[in-house]
Amino acid sequence: ELVAVIRAIFQQKQDMQGLKVLVTAGGTRERIDPVRYLTNDSSGKMGYALAEAAAQRGAHVTLVSGNTSLNPPPNVKVISVESALQMYDKVMELLPEQDAVIKAAAVADYRPAVSADKKIKKTKDHMTIELVRNPDILAEIGTRKTSKQVIVGFAAETNDVETNAMDKLRRKNADLIVANDVSKEGAGFGVDTNIVSFIRPDQPPRRLPQMRKRDVAEAILDEIVTIRTSKSGMDRS
Amino acid sequence: ELVAVIRAIFQQKQDMQGLKVLVTAGGTRERIDPVRYLTNDSSGKMGYALAEAAAQRGAHVTLVSGNTSLNPPPNVKVISVESALQMYDKVMELLPEQDAVIKAAAVADYRPAVSADKKIKKTKDHMTIELVRNPDILAEIGTRKTSKQVIVGFAAETNDVETNAMDKLRRKNADLIVANDVSKEGAGFGVDTNIVSFIRPDQPPRRLPQMRKRDVAEAILDEIVTIRTSKSGMDRS
Numbered sequence: 227e228l229v230a231v232i233r234a235i236f237q238q239k240q241d242m243q244g245l246k247v248l249v250t251a252g253g254t255r256e257r258i259d260p261v262r263y264l265t266n267d268s269s270g271k272m273g274y275a276l277a278e279a280a281a282q283r284g285a286h287v288t289l290v291s292g293n294t295s296l297n298p299p300p301n302v303k304v305i306s307v308e309s310a311l312q313m314y315d316k317v318m319e320l321l322p323e324q325d326a327v328i329k330a331a332a333v334a335d336y337r338p339a340v341s342a343d344k345k346i347k348k349t350k351d352h353m354t355i356e357l358v359r360n361p362d363i364l365a366e367i368g369t370r371k372t373s374k375q376v377i378v379g380f381a382a383e384t385n386d387v388e389t390n391a392m393d394k395l396r397r398k399n400a401d402l403i404v405a406n407d408v409s410k411e412g413a414g415f416g417v418d419t420n421i422v423s424f425i426r427p428d429q430p431p432r433r434l435p436q437m438r439k440r441d442v443a444e445a446i447l448d449e450i451v452t453i454r455t456s457k458s459g460m461d462r463s
Numbered sequence: 464e465l466v467a468v469i470r471a472i473f474q475q476k477q478d479m480q481g482l483k484v485l486v487t488a489g490g491t492r493e494r495i496d497p498v499r500y501l502t503n504d505s506s507g508k509m510g511y512a513l514a515e516a517a518a519q520r521g522a523h524v525t526l527v528s529g530n531t532s533l534n535p536p537p538n539v540k541v542i543s544v545e546s547a548l549q550m551y552d553k554v555m556e557l558l559p560e561q562d563a564v565i566k567a568a569a570v571a572d573y574r575p576a577v578s579a580d581k582k583i584k585k586t587k588d589h590m591t592i593e594l595v596r597n598p599d600i601l602a603e604i605g606t607r608k609t610s611k612q613v614i615v616g617f618a619a620e621t622n623d624v625e626t627n628a629m630d631k632l633r634r635k636n637a638d639l640i641v642a643n644d645v646s647k648e649g650a651g652f653g654v655d656t657n658i659v660s661f662i663r664p665d666q667p668p669r670r671l672p673q674m675r676k677r678d679v680a681e682a683i684l685d686e687i688v689t690i691r692t693s694k695s696g697m698d699r700s
Contacts (some may be wrong), residue, residue: 258501259647260621261569266498295532332498335585345621345645348596357590364525379586384497384582407496 243284252292270294273330368399467685480521489529493534507531
């Protein structure tokens, strides 16, 4: 806390001053009944680090947070949601006013077709859960985005990481995909470090070494500032 | 921590001195693939409170813990597991040497029939997950228990609480079921208090007021000591 304050005071970079940045973080919970749900391994650490770093660089940060046990970062507006549908609604509501959107949340792709009001009794040896697709938040942002908005997504993969990430960049109409191989030690869910590649349109992948998530966050923000500059440049030409 | 130490020193009750107590706590994670899983709302607080209190009353406590963000209680041997199958194996291994077993874990009733090695791609609008029943840890303990072992289970219900708990007591051959209505405010998952009823064979339900989980833990241990005494009494007659 004190370290964060001192860092904020002495931090030279205020290169996001006045920018509105929306960060999504954490996992979503998709309820089967009042006590059971489908979820994933997201700790929320990457998104929280991004929100905190962006606020320190002068941005107005809104953090739409799914499930996590992390404390809210200082100077960040936190909005808590549980399910993918709730997260979708909140992001779409806030999207028009943003300069950059970083979708770090691990949103569940599917939710149970029905969510029971009462705890389901275990009466059978087998059970089948019917799942339906959740709306694709990143793809919808990509459809709605203006030419000046910078959209960043993540690709957590266990195989063919850069190929899958490049494919994702195109399908979602994103400006940057941060790809990581979650099967590697020191990368991905729950740990404090990450090993990522930056995937941008018409550029070779930029591979970063293993770094603390806080430093990965700073590198992502550097990239966002660069992309914004190049977008402004295109406008002027 | 300091409070716990002082409490331990001044605590008069050492009525579990030398008893071997096994506590299970937390939820289990049933993997669909490397990043997705089925789970439930258990925080592990009730089980951890029981383990800590039993250790302070002189018991040798082993805590078989599923997922939780809690710190290990002092003077307790903690064994971490992820899935219901892992918890089952560990509990059956340790069962023969125990004087009492408290099954506070929220073990998933079902697991995916197949668990994928790689992250499943979301290619379809609908998906079906086939689930199979996990082994019933409490029922298996009830089958294997000796006449002197005290077996305690929990029944987290959203409706017909005492009827369901009484039924569970019979089916599992348990000595005590701690029943709670998780739909009530101040009871159940995640919160620090609980509102429970004690269900024992051939006795009317004993309804306790809303209490801190630590105090509920002490009341459960009192009940275990009483049940042990009555079991010894029967032996002598």
